[in-house]
Amino acid sequence: MRLGVMGGTFDPIHHGHLVAASEAAALLDLDEVVFVPTGQPYRKDAQQVSPAEHRYLMTVIATASNPRFTVSRVDIERDGPTYTLDTLKDLHAERPDDQLFFITGADALAEILSWHGVEQLWDLAHFVGVTRPGHELTDKGLPADRVTLLEVPAMAISSTDCRNRTERGEPVWYLVPDGVVQYIGKYHLYRPESEDPAPTT
Numbered sequence: 001m002r003l004g005v006m007g008g009t010f011d012p013i014h015h016g017h018l019v020a021a022s023e024a025a026a027l028l029d030l031d032e033v034v035f036v037p038t039g040q041p042y043r044k045d046a047q048q049v050s051p052a053e054h055r056y057l058m059t060v061i062a063t064a065s066n067p068r069f070t071v072s073r074v075d076i077e078r079d080g081p082t083y084t085l086d087t088l089k090d091l092h093a094e095r096p097d098d099q100l101f102f103i104t105g106a107d108a109l110a111e112i113l114s115w116h117g118v119e120q121l122w123d124l125a126h127f128v129g130v131t132r133p134g135h136e137l138t139d140k141g142l143p144a145d146r147v148t149l150l151e152v153p154a155m156a157i158s159s160t161d162c163r164n165r166t167e168r169g170e171p172v173w174y175l176v177p178d179g180v181v182q183y184i185g186k187y188h189l190y191r192p193e194s195e196d197p198a199p200t201t
């Protein structure tokens with residue numbers, strides 16, 4: 001099986017993530033894309049990240065209707081910061097016959113060379129860098145046989161913007177799936193504690 005691996009904080013998951021995964025699946029003929037919410041993300045440890053269980057459940061809600069999308073708990077069940085190397089090793093151990101394609105944004109791809117264990121990464125997966133607005137798709141000397149760069153329809157959506165909008169009481173309808181809008185409202189995510197939950201209608 002050709003298995004896409006979409007890692008992310010997913011705080012919250014939004015339509016940019018879903019379009020990127022869908023495009024990568026279509027263009028690379030992937031049989032499945034597994035979304036892997038991070039544990040404590042090591043590149044974001046200075047900032048507050050929502051509890052893993054909320055991020056996991058929003059990812060399940062967002063992907064439930066797509067028969068090719070699944071969600072893995074490998075990163076949230078491993079203690080300590082999440083390293084892509086551990087994610088790929090765990091998925092490879094679970095599914096040794098699958099060919100892994102790690103899908104990541106062009107912004108994150110630019111950091112690949114600084115990743116811990118980069119040499120082992122190349123052996124575990126093929127890397128797919130997707131465009132996102134404001135991030136140039138440059139190859140930075142990455143090995144062409146190990147990295148594919150893909151243009152996806154421009155989606156100027158980020159989790160940071162979704163959190164900020166919710167905090168200000170602005171809508172995130174149509175930026176995230178409907179069930180995720182409702183989940184954010186139900187659990188009062190991204191809102192100052194004193195305030196009422198975000199409207200869900």
Ligand code: ATP
Nearest residue numbers: 008009010016020104105108132155157158159160
């Ligand atoms: P934050 O604003 O908190 O950094 P984010 O929107 O970047 O969140 P992440 O969970 O950090 O979301 O992203 C996971 C992966 O999805 C990253 O590789 C990122 O580059 C990619 N990605 C995020 N938003 C988009 C988008 N709109 N289009 C394409 N790729 C995206």
Ligand code: MG
Nearest residue numbers: 105107158159
């Ligand atoms: Mg990001």
